[in-house]
Amino acid sequence: GQSRRMGRDKGSMIIQNEPMIKHILSTLNHQINEAIIVLNDKDRIDKYGKFINPQDYSYTITFLEDEIKNKGPMPGIMTGLSKIKSNYALVLPCDSPYVSKNYIQTIFSEIEENYQAIVPYHDENNKLKTSEPLHSIYNKNVIPKIEKLVNEDVLHIKGLIEKIDAKFVLIDNKKIEKKEFRNLNRPEDI
Numbered sequence: 001g002q003s004r005r006m007g008r009d010k011g012s013m014i015i016q017n018e019p020m021i022k023h024i025l026s027t028l029n030h031q032i033n034e035a036i037i038v039l040n041d042k043d044r045i046d047k048y049g050k051f052i053n054p055q056d057y058s059y060t061i062t063f064l065e066d067e068i069k070n071k072g073p074m075p076g077i078m079t080g081l082s083k084i085k086s087n088y089a090l091v092l093p094c095d096s097p098y099v100s101k102n103y104i105q106t107i108f109s110e111i112e113e114n115y116q117a118i119v120p121y122h123d124e125n126n127k128l129k130t131s132e133p134l135h136s137i138y139n140k141n142v143i144p145k146i147e148k149l150v151n152e153d154v155l156h157i158k159g160l161i162e163k164i165d166a167k168f169v170l171i172d173n174k175k176i177e178k179k180e181f182r183n184l185n186r187p188e189d190i
Helices: 020-028 042-051 073-081 101-109 140-151 157-161
Strands: 034-039 060-065 088-090 117-121 137-139 166-170
Touching: 020 034, 020 101, 034 042, 034 073, 042 060, 060 073, 073 140, 073 157, 088 101, 137 140, 140 157
Parallel strands: 034 060, 117 166
Antiparallel strands: 088 137, 117 137
16 A cells, blocks of 8 residues: 555554564464565565565565556455465455454464355444455455456455455454454554
8 A cells, every 4th residue: 555644654664663564474474375465666675675584484475566556455465366376365454463363263264165255344234344355365266356346447345345255254352353453544543
């Protein structure tokens, strides 16, 4: 993203003595095989490369430049999905440092072959409206649908979820806690 609401790059902001994205990368340790970090441009890739040491993690890290610029997170998801080695990817935003290992294990345990996405949601009465599409798992077979939506300038991720086979998982404060989804968008959030 462009961090407009924060006024500066969120992923590199220091939270508890570490850049915000490093909290997420540490949580992913021993949970995944690879991480793909999609950033806007080469300058940001260079910036992140200075404080993210891939040897600090149990998985490979690849930095990619967003293939389609200034169109929100959906093209970034498409860029990442196009390069993953597995069929599924957990998508996480850099501004959610409270994601836990328990959440990662729980959401991965929900994968079923016949679903194209695993999407957490808050309210039983309106799964789509209260969903958390930036904390979800996607199958790489959704790439053509993302491309079509982006070409039509439909850029909200919930528009994608409406068009694919998604399994919704309730955020119940038992298996999945609400605090996992707290993101830091504005200076006052910190």
